[in-house]
Amino acid sequence: MTATTPPRYDVVAIGNAVVDVIASCDEELIDELQLNRGGMTLIDEARAEELYEAMPPARELSGGSAANTLAGLATLGLQCAFIGQVADDQLGKVFRHDMRATGIDFDTPARPGEPATGRVLIFVTPDGERTMNTFLGAGQFLPAAALDEELIASAAILYLEGYLWDPEEPRRAMRRAIAVARNAGRKIAFTASESFVIERHGDDFRSMIEEGIIDILFVNESELATLTGESAFEAGLAAVAGKVPVLVATRSEKGAVAIAHGERAEVAAVPVMKVVDTTGAGDQFAAGFLSGYVRGEPLTRCLKRGAICASEVISHYGPRPEADMLKLMEERL
Amino acid sequence: MTATTPPRYDVVAIGNAVVDVIASCDEELIDELQLNRGGMTLIDEARAEELYEAMPPARELSGGSAANTLAGLATLGLQCAFIGQVADDQLGKVFRHDMRATGIDFDTPARPGEPATGRVLIFVTPDGERTMNTFLGAGQFLPAAALDEELIASAAILYLEGYLWDPEEPRRAMRRAIAVARNAGRKIAFTASESFVIERHGDDFRSMIEEGIIDILFVNESELATLTGESAFEAGLAAVAGKVPVLVATRSEKGAVAIAHGERAEVAAVPVMKVVDTTGAGDQFAAGFLSGYVRGEPLTRCLKRGAICASEVISHYGPRPEADMLKLMEERL
Numbered sequence: 001m002t003a004t005t006p007p008r009y010d011v012v013a014i015g016n017a018v019v020d021v022i023a024s025c026d027e028e029l030i031d032e033l034q035l036n037r038g039g040m041t042l043i044d045e046a047r048a049e050e051l052y053e054a055m056p057p058a059r060e061l062s063g064g065s066a067a068n069t070l071a072g073l074a075t076l077g078l079q080c081a082f083i084g085q086v087a088d089d090q091l092g093k094v095f096r097h098d099m100r101a102t103g104i105d106f107d108t109p110a111r112p113g114e115p116a117t118g119r120v121l122i123f124v125t126p127d128g129e130r131t132m133n134t135f136l137g138a139g140q141f142l143p144a145a146a147l148d149e150e151l152i153a154s155a156a157i158l159y160l161e162g163y164l165w166d167p168e169e170p171r172r173a174m175r176r177a178i179a180v181a182r183n184a185g186r187k188i189a190f191t192a193s194e195s196f197v198i199e200r201h202g203d204d205f206r207s208m209i210e211e212g213i214i215d216i217l218f219v220n221e222s223e224l225a226t227l228t229g230e231s232a233f234e235a236g237l238a239a240v241a242g243k244v245p246v247l248v249a250t251r252s253e254k255g256a257v258a259i260a261h262g263e264r265a266e267v268a269a270v271p272v273m274k275v276v277d278t279t280g281a282g283d284q285f286a287a288g289f290l291s292g293y294v295r296g297e298p299l300t301r302c303l304k305r306g307a308i309c310a311s312e313v314i315s316h317y318g319p320r321p322e323a324d325m326l327k328l329m330e331e332r333l
Numbered sequence: 334m335t336a337t338t339p340p341r342y343d344v345v346a347i348g349n350a351v352v353d354v355i356a357s358c359d360e361e362l363i364d365e366l367q368l369n370r371g372g373m374t375l376i377d378e379a380r381a382e383e384l385y386e387a388m389p390p391a392r393e394l395s396g397g398s399a400a401n402t403l404a405g406l407a408t409l410g411l412q413c414a415f416i417g418q419v420a421d422d423q424l425g426k427v428f429r430h431d432m433r434a435t436g437i438d439f440d441t442p443a444r445p446g447e448p449a450t451g452r453v454l455i456f457v458t459p460d461g462e463r464t465m466n467t468f469l470g471a472g473q474f475l476p477a478a479a480l481d482e483e484l485i486a487s488a489a490i491l492y493l494e495g496y497l498w499d500p501e502e503p504r505r506a507m508r509r510a511i512a513v514a515r516n517a518g519r520k521i522a523f524t525a526s527e528s529f530v531i532e533r534h535g536d537d538f539r540s541m542i543e544e545g546i547i548d549i550l551f552v553n554e555s556e557l558a559t560l561t562g563e564s565a566f567e568a569g570l571a572a573v574a575g576k577v578p579v580l581v582a583t584r585s586e587k588g589a590v591a592i593a594h595g596e597r598a599e600v601a602a603v604p605v606m607k608v609v610d611t612t613g614a615g616d617q618f619a620a621g622f623l624s625g626y627v628r629g630e631p632l633t634r635c636l637k638r639g640a641i642c643a644s645e646v647i648s649h650y651g652p653r654p655e656a657d658m659l660k661l662m663e664e665r666l
Contacts, residue, residue: 023434024655057404057431059651060393071390090423090449098390101356116423318392322357 005154007186009105010078010294012155014147014170014177015066016139016163017084017108018118019091020279022130022317023058025123030131035123040132040194042166043121048135051121060091061318062098063120064139065193066161068280071320072287072309074103076329078294081105081151083177085142085170092117092138102320108146111138128275128314140167144176152177153184156294157216159286162193165201178213189216191286192223202227209243216246216293218286224249246293248306250285252278256306258289258299267303270311270332280319284309301333308332338487340519342438343411343627345488347480347503347510348399349472349496350417350441351451352424353612355463355650356391358456363464368456373465373527375499376454381468384454393424394651395431396453397472398526399494401613404653405620405642407436409662411627414438414484416510418503420471424450435653441479444471461608461647473500477509485510486517489627490549492619495526498534511546522549524619525556535560542576549579549626551619557582579626581639583618585611589639591622591632600636603644603665613652617642634666641665 030037033054043051062071070080082099086092088110095117099106118137122130142164152158158181164170181188190208192198198205205227208214217240225231228239233251241247241259250256255268288309292302312323363370366387376384395404403413415432419425421443428450432439451470455463475497485491491514497503511521523541525531531538538560541547550573558564561572566584574580574592583589588601621642625635645656 052430055430055434057395057434057653058427060427062390094391094393097385097388101388101390320390 007154007156008079009081009151009155011070011073011157011159011290012081012083012152013066013070013159014083014164014174015161016064016118016136017067017086017092017095018064018120018134018137018139019095020061020063020120020122020319021052021055021058022061022122022124022277022279023056025056025125027125029054030123030125035131035133037131038129039196040134043133043135045115045135048119048121048133051133055121055123059317060094061320062095063279063319065163065191065283066159067099068283068319069159069191069287069290070104071099071102072284072325073291075321075325076287076291077326078291081155083108083147083151085139085146086110087115087117087138088112089116091119107148111141122279124277124279124317128278130277130279132279136167140170142170142173144169144173147173147177147180149180152180153186155186157187157189157290159189161191162197162201162205165197165204182213187215188213189218189290190214191218191282192227195222195226198223198226209240212243214244216248216290217244218248218250218282220282221249221251248286248289250282252281256285256303258303260299263299265299265303267300267307270307272311272315275314277317278314280313281310283319284313284321304333305329340487340489341412342414342484342488344403344406344490344492344623345414345416345485346399346403346492347416347497347507348494349397349451349467349469350400350419350425350428351397351453351467351470351472352428353394353396353453353455353652354385354388354391355394355455355457355610355612356389358389358458360458362387363456363458368464368466370464371462372529373467376466376468378448378468381452381454381466384466388454388456392650393427394653395428396612396652398496398524398616399492400432401616401652402492402524402620402623403437404432404435405617405658406624408654408658409620409624410659411624414488416441416480416484418472418475418479419443420448420450421445422449424452425471440481444474455612457610457612457650461611463610463612465612469500473503475503475506477502477506480506480510480513482513485513486519488519490520490522490623492522494524495530495534495538498530498537515546520548521546522551522623523547524551524615525560528555528559531556531559542573545576547577549581549623550577551581551583551615553583553585553615581619581622583615583639585614589618589636591636593632596632598632598636600633600640603640605644605648608647610650611647613646614643616652617646617654637666638662
């Protein structure tokens with residue numbers, strides 16, 4: 001089905017609504033707490049309290065993968081809306097404030113009672129690598145009923161994060177959202193989020209890809225390997241490229257590759273003075289790429305935008321842009 | 334009275350227990366919201382909500398003047414304890430976590446029910462100047478009954494902030510704390526906090542000075558003027574110097590002066606690459622100074638420590654040190 005009305009939003013995203021709790025720490029603490037270095041691990045509230053107890057002093061910043069990408073997109077001037085589940089508590093208010101203050105419409109009602117708004121305990125080692133431990137909190141109960149279907153139908157792109165496939169209610173909500181967007185003739189963008197998600201829900205993702213449901217797919221190197229079973233990067237690309245109209249594969253300091261409608265483009269990583277905190281690098285790459293893509297820019301330019309956004313966010317603590325991104329684009333693109 | 338037992342803590346502080354909500358903004362927003370640029374303004378919950386609504390995306394970091402100073406002291410290896418009032422809510426837990434994770438003992442029970450834990454909405458302009466708007470929340474109800482008198486008696490220095498003179502219950506608690514510390518033969522350090530506090534409670538402060546209750550007094554240039562009625566800096570110094578054993582007067586980029594037991598020392602400000610956020614500059618100056626003072630170091634060296642600590646904290650967002658301060662002292666002192 002083709003879109004009948006012009007979209008009101010460039011992108012609507014459904015994602016985890018979490019606050020990042022970010023602390024610097026030494027390598028020893030990662031070992032001592034037996035954390036999954038560089039990865040994202042789902043934890044329950046008891047483990048969250050145990051880890052928080054052991055965590056150095058921290059700073060709190062709103063996070064969530066798709067929410068971070070939206071924040072990047074909004075900063076780049078796109079019209080965005082978010083759907084996600086916070087609790088009716090202080091951190092939920094912080095999350096909502098930060099979304100709205102970035103210019104993003106976010107009206108999903110808060111969920112009363114327990115559990116609290118989700119939070120991600122992020123340990124950042126001196127090399128800038130982030131190790132994430134996520135207590136999903138209220139986010140794991142995002143119900144299909146919370147979807148504003150009119151909103152979803154009114155956005156050119158529906159952006160989804162793989163993280164939401166793990167809890168049952170949001171997974172069902174995602175499927176409903178996909179149906180709504182497709183019925184309205186909109187595009188589906190999907191970020192695989194993390195290898196462990198693919199290990200658990202890869203069959204789902206692969207069948208979505210086979211069925212042509214995903215229009216734009218974001219993966220990093222290890223996610224691509226897990227998704228395709230191909231350990232070699234090029235073999236992984238080849239296994240997926242023909243099945244999605246747009247494939248974007250990021251490789252940290254090795255840059256990124258995009259293959260769209262048979263065309264291939266590559267970009268080097270943008271060097272930074274010092275990697276402070278890699279949290280949000282993939283999210284902001286996606287934001288940069290999409291900001292060019294929705295404007296119909298050439299693939300290489302979309303990738304370059306992604307690399308610029310990633311370089312900005314890893315040069316400071318927190319997963320969302322702090323610089324004037326429009327100005328940065330003018331200077332560096 | 335002289336101390337009979339050796340102190341268990343170097344410093345115990347009583348102060349506001351608040352979380353800073355810090356956002357970058359342009360000068361226009363300061364005007365538009367009619368904020369008191371560069372100052373600290375007490376606000377009620379309704380105004381806090383109004384300002385938060387208008388605030389750009391923010392980061393949350395634990396704050397509070399005396400609490401920040403303690404965090405600096407603990408980072409420099411001193412034994413510290415804190416007394417302050419949080420509510421039983423998420424921000425209260427954040428504040429307590431950050432204190433304890435810095436190595437500070439903090440056991441004042443949370444206050445159930447409303448109001449929430451205090452927060453300071455801080456707008457940081459491109460020049461790094463911070464404009465603070467404080468909703469004291471639970472902090473305004475710190476009761477004298479919450480004081481751990483044994484704890485107060487067991488610290489070499491009782492550190493108090495002028496901000497707590499404004500609400501009635503904490504003011505009464507401060508007076509009780511002073512009596513306890515003096516009975517135990519301990520020293521009283523006092524930071525005047527802000528000119529508006531002196532405007533309201535200057536008579537109190539002046540009589541404390543006259544009565545010899547304050548052993549170490551921290552003021553900045555404008556506070557000194559308000560306290561003494563002398564607009565000229567030197568005249569202000571002369572008016573107080575003889576009445577407190579140790580006077581420390583900070584002057585932002587013009588450095589600082591200390592006069593102790595008739596001896597005078599001065600220090601220049603330590604230059605920084607870029608002033609990001611001046612929040613906590615005075616608090617960390619006090620921490621650096623005290624860290625030398627408790628070790629009996631020469632006055633100039635105490636001032637130098639203060640200037641180093643202030644330069645570190647203004648080079649990043651947030652009111653507490655992020656660098657390895659012991660290493661920084663080794664390199665720069």
